[in-house]
Each structure stands twice: as structure tokens, then as C-alpha cells.
Amino acid sequence: MTLKISRGYSRRRFLGTAGGAAIGALALPHLSRAADRPIVTSGVQSGDIGTDSGMVWARADRPSQMLVDVATSESFANVRSLPPIAALPESDFTAKLLLENLPAGQDIFYRIRFRDLADINVASEPVVGRFRTAPADRRDVSFVWGGDVAGQGWGINPDDGGMFTFATMRKHRPDFLLHSGDTVYADGPIRSEVTLPDGKVWKNLTIPEKAKVAETLDEFRAAHKYNFMDEHLRAFNAEVPVFVQWDDHEVTNNWSLSKQLPAAYKERNIALLAARAARAFHEMYPIRASIAEPGRLYRTLSYGPHLDVFMLDERSYRGPNGPNQQDAYGPESFFLGPEQMAWLKRGLLNSRATWKVIASDMPLSIIVYDDAPNRQGSEAVAQGDGPPRGRELEIADLLRFIKTSGVVNTVWLTADVHYAAAHHYNPDKAQFQEFDPFWEFVAGPLHAGTFGPNELDNTFGPEVKFIKAPGPGKQNLPPSAGMQFFGHVGIDGKTGQMTVTLRDRADVALWSTTLEPKPV
Incomplete structure (x- = not known):
């Protein structure tokens, strides 16, 4: 027809x-x-x-x-x-x-x-x-990205305008949202009231299933359905497609198969919890199914001649969280894992798009401890200053491949750490230098507590070009504090230039840069 x-x-x-x-x-x-x-x-x-x-x-x-x-x-x-x-x-x-x-x-x-x-x-x-639909010609492309929704007990508060960042993003009429994970906080109960440091009271809409950590399939489903109660999120979803990936809080904080669950959990089997969470996740979002591997989340989304988005899954194939100080690559240091790494290399090598956006649900050089209070263990890629170790070996191999294969115009977009930042990776300032310079941009939270800034690891030479975070003594700020962040990317159809802007929920442009593409 x-x-x-x-x-x-x-x-x-x-x-x-x-x-x-x-x-x-x-x-x-x-x-x-x-x-x-x-x-x-x-x-x-x-x-x-x-x-x-x-x-x-x-x-x-x-x-x-x-x-x-x-x-x-x-x-x-x-x-x-x-x-x-x-x-x-x-x-x-x-x-x-x-x-x-x-x-x-x-x-x-x-x-x-x-x-x-x-x-x-x-x-x-x-x-x-x-x-x-994605363009067949070189028209302008516009999209937003970020992560972290309903975290740290900050749920839907009508007195604060609900999940207001989604209303702000919708005003930009983006072609899509790249959702960088922590779409829900299945491990984060939502209570009816939270007393703020100034004595004011934050009032959440609540449902019975969010009174505890999610353990059953229905409780994981309810975590997603809770977010859909917000009018701004529903209006956004009706108008803007979502390219979604998951991180840890779709299951529980910092989960890997070595996770030791806290006392709040009656179900002690992390693999079973992850399986239930994965099923709920696939049920609740418009994700294309993979024939090769049912339930697979890593995939390539091509949005016209100017853009390919490589959606990574940095949770399902990782080795155990722990010290991750290995000098040789093996199962203990897997982050993407060999099959996903091979897929990503093939995709980057074969891409004819002007820009190759690598959608990473975790940052490359921001240190995220598995045991934050004791500053121990590894949750993300970064292992501390020095040459590549543990999970950094995988990223070093990928960056070396990008350089030696002549792949150009790669940009990394991420969230996870609950603040906004722009990092330029400079091999001249890195411990590992076999790569071409590139950018990583950090956005979020979309609606959760605001934290940071975290320490940076010098292995890949990150230079901080911008940062917006609460700072010491001001952690876990509620959405009402205004420090909710998203990123906006605009690609000029004629020139191929990419403009990246970091914004807050009031739509204030905090920082922006325009990147010139190299010939493909």
C-alpha cells in the first residue's frame, strides 16, 4: 500500500x-x-x-x-x-x-x-x-541523551513539576533520545516523603511495589511502570523515539555475577535477579529483538548518512567486579567481552556514516568504585593511574584498532555518574598513547540525585574541558536543586559538523562545542 x-x-x-x-x-x-x-x-x-x-x-x-x-x-x-x-x-x-x-x-x-x-x-x-524515520539524504539530525531516572528515592513529585527534564528535552523536538541506562532504580524504594536538609519535604507519588527492592518479575516490571506514571515522560515517549540501553540499577547497584547482595534481599541469587530484570526490561521498551541472540542489547542503529549509533552492553558480559588489576586480558577482565568487541570492531570498520557515536553506559576514565565508602574495587573501566590493567586492556585494544584501521569521527556518549562533563582524550597526556584524540561527553541525571565530581584516571589522557557537579559536602541533591542534566547533539546536514551542548533541566546551555568531521 x-x-x-x-x-x-x-x-x-x-x-x-x-x-x-x-x-x-x-x-x-x-x-x-x-x-x-x-x-x-x-x-x-x-x-x-x-x-x-x-x-x-x-x-x-x-x-x-x-x-x-x-x-x-x-x-x-x-x-x-x-x-x-x-x-x-x-x-x-x-x-x-x-x-x-x-x-x-x-x-x-x-x-x-x-x-x-x-x-x-x-x-x-x-x-x-x-x-x-531516519533520513536517506544528508538532512540535519538532532538528538538528546542522558540516563538515571527515579534514583536515590527521588520519584515523581507533582509539587516540583514531576520529571520535568523530559518536558525540557521534548521542546527541542529531537529525532530520538539515547537513553544511557539506569532507566529505573529497581533497588531504590520510593517513599511518600523525604525531608530535605533545609527542612522542606519532598513528596513522591508512590505504588506498593516500590516500597522495597525489586526481587520478583512483577516488582521489576513495576519499577518501569512507576516511571510511566509521569505525564512528562508519557508525553515525551509519544513524540520522541527512545534508543535504550541498561546499566546496573535495572537489577541492583553495581551488579556483576560476583555481587554479594545486601540484607534487603530475600532472593540471594544474583543471576536469577538479573534474568528477571532483563525480561522486564525487554517487555517494557520498544527494543528490536535479535534473532542471533534473544535478549541481546548491543546493536547498531543507523540514523542516516551522517550517523551510526553503536549501543553497547557493558553489564551482561563483564567479568566480576573486583580489583581488576590483571596485566593480561582474560575472563576476569572482560567488560564488553570478546563477541561484543568483535561486533563493535566490524561495525566501526564497515560504517560509512560521518559520525560513529559509541553509546557507552559507563564512562571510560571516571573512577567508579565497587565499594565506594572504602574506595575499593572496580565498577567501571578505570583502574587508576598508570598503564592499562584489567578492563582497561579491552578499551586500549579498541582504541588501537580504531587508529590503525583508519576509523574516524568517533564520539563517546555516556551517563552513570550523575553529573555533566566534557572530556577530550589526548594521547600526548596519556599512559597508553596508541590512539587518535577523541571526545567523551557525560550527561545526567535526568531525574535522580546529583553527585560528583569523581576522580579521573590518566591511562587514556582525559582532559576536563567542562564539569558541572555539586562538589564535596553537597552530594545526592534532589531534582528540585536544578542540577539535572541532559546532552543535545545537532549534526548539520550540509557540513556534517556536530555540535554538542550540555544543558540543565531549565534548558540553560551550560557548555557547547562544534566538532569538524574528517573525510570518511
Whole structure:
């Protein structure tokens, strides 16, 4: 079926329909007016967009069939209705669908409703979402990134505007969000009230499942559903695709297979907790499934001639957290692991995109201790000053490969540490020098406690060009303190220049730089 191409749409009209019951029964004559309809519980999402396709997602409140209509105009002229997808208790009534055969560089509108499996003549009111497919030509590209949502007990506080950073990011009308992980804090209970140092009270919306650490599959699911209660997050998801990766708090703080769980956990098996968390994560986001490895999260997302995004998984294949001081590479020092490393090298070598963004859920040279109070053990890559050791051996090998293979225009984007920073990596100032200079940009938290700054490791020669962090004695600041950060990337379609800007939740541009691409 040929879809009619629309060159624009009314933002006001779209936003008026995106968050809830968008199209009435008169627009859909077959829709029952039954009082007890299914409900779209958590808004809609899109993600993993390509030039001709994209994933869409929604959740119902009962056994249902998800019905999806897709069009290239908000009027849904020449609409294409797709076959139903089951939403059953086994997936917590979530369903997702890959929309295919879409035109490149086009605004796509989708409409989701659920048909009750107990009575197929009864259906929910529909919810509308949109995304823009990746361009086939060299048009401008704009996206935002960050991580860390509902952490440290800072949940949805209506008195503070809720998860306000998502409303700020949406104003930029980005092509997508690169979510750098810690999408939830499954290990972080949300209490109804938190007393601040100045005596004021932070008041959270709460649900029973967030009163404790997540251990069961339903509790992990609930951690994600809690975030979807926020109106700003739902409005953002309806309009902006998400490219999502996970870090540690989707399971528990600093988890690896050697994790010794604290007393709050009755379930002591970290592998079982991680398996439950992974299932909930895949159910709750519009991630493309991997045929080669079901459940795989590392993947390449190509967003037109100017951009390839390499989404890393630095959690699933790592060796145990610990000293990580090995001089030789082996299972104890795995971070990406051999298979993911081989995939990344192939992808970088074969990429013809102007920019190769490496989406790393953890920073390269910021020291993150596994046992922070005692400043011991390794959670991230950095092992302390000196030549590469432990997990740094893997990164050294990758940086050497990028240089010797002639791969150009790599940029690393990350979050995790709950402050904003810009690092330029200079081989002349590094202990390991077999690499070309590159940039790493750090953003977040999007809605969590603000921390830092952390120490830097000199192995790869990071130079701090910008930093915004609370500083000593001012750790775990609430979102109301205003130190919530996201990054914005703009790629000029004509010149290929990349402009990176670090912003706070009030949309103040804190720091910016424009990078000139080398010829590919």
C-alpha cells in the first residue's frame, strides 16, 4: 500500500492527542462504547528507528489484542491497519510491533488501541504517537541523551513539576533520545516523603511495589511502570523515539555475577535477579529483538548518512567486579567481552556514516568504585593511574584498532555518574598513547540525585574541558536543586559538523562545542 506523504503536522493538535484518548468513537465506527473497555495504561512508545521501519509499544490492563494503524499524516488519511498482536499476562499485557515499509525521513503517525480478548467487540480508546524515520539524504539530525531516572528515592513529585527534564528535552523536538541506562532504580524504594536538609519535604507519588527492592518479575516490571506514571515522560515517549540501553540499577547497584547482595534481599541469587530484570526490561521498551541472540542489547542503529549509533552492553558480559588489576586480558577482565568487541570492531570498520557515536553506559576514565565508602574495587573501566590493567586492556585494544584501521569521527556518549562533563582524550597526556584524540561527553541525571565530581584516571589522557557537579559536602541533591542534566547533539546536514551542548533541566546551555568531521 502506498502511503500519502505529509511534509508537516500541527504540533498543538498532535500534543492534544498523544497522551490519552485521542480519537473518539465517531472516528472509528466499529469501536464499542462499552463502559468497561480495555485501557492503554502507560502511554505509547517508539524506538530503534531506521530509514524504513521502527518499533512501537504499548500496554493494556487485561488480555487483549494490540491494534495498530499507521499513516504519514495526522489525519490518518490512507491509513494502514496492521494485524493484531497479543497482549497477555505472560508479558504483563505489553505488546510491541515492528512497523515496516515506511518512507525515509518522514513523520510517521501511529494509533494504538487494545481489543478485549473476552469480547472482541470491545476496544479501548486509541492513543496516538509519532516518530520520524531516519533520513536517506544528508538532512540535519538532532538528538538528546542522558540516563538515571527515579534514583536515590527521588520519584515523581507533582509539587516540583514531576520529571520535568523530559518536558525540557521534548521542546527541542529531537529525532530520538539515547537513553544511557539506569532507566529505573529497581533497588531504590520510593517513599511518600523525604525531608530535605533545609527542612522542606519532598513528596513522591508512590505504588506498593516500590516500597522495597525489586526481587520478583512483577516488582521489576513495576519499577518501569512507576516511571510511566509521569505525564512528562508519557508525553515525551509519544513524540520522541527512545534508543535504550541498561546499566546496573535495572537489577541492583553495581551488579556483576560476583555481587554479594545486601540484607534487603530475600532472593540471594544474583543471576536469577538479573534474568528477571532483563525480561522486564525487554517487555517494557520498544527494543528490536535479535534473532542471533534473544535478549541481546548491543546493536547498531543507523540514523542516516551522517550517523551510526553503536549501543553497547557493558553489564551482561563483564567479568566480576573486583580489583581488576590483571596485566593480561582474560575472563576476569572482560567488560564488553570478546563477541561484543568483535561486533563493535566490524561495525566501526564497515560504517560509512560521518559520525560513529559509541553509546557507552559507563564512562571510560571516571573512577567508579565497587565499594565506594572504602574506595575499593572496580565498577567501571578505570583502574587508576598508570598503564592499562584489567578492563582497561579491552578499551586500549579498541582504541588501537580504531587508529590503525583508519576509523574516524568517533564520539563517546555516556551517563552513570550523575553529573555533566566534557572530556577530550589526548594521547600526548596519556599512559597508553596508541590512539587518535577523541571526545567523551557525560550527561545526567535526568531525574535522580546529583553527585560528583569523581576522580579521573590518566591511562587514556582525559582532559576536563567542562564539569558541572555539586562538589564535596553537597552530594545526592534532589531534582528540585536544578542540577539535572541532559546532552543535545545537532549534526548539520550540509557540513556534517556536530555540535554538542550540555544543558540543565531549565534548558540553560551550560557548555557547547562544534566538532569538524574528517573525510570518511
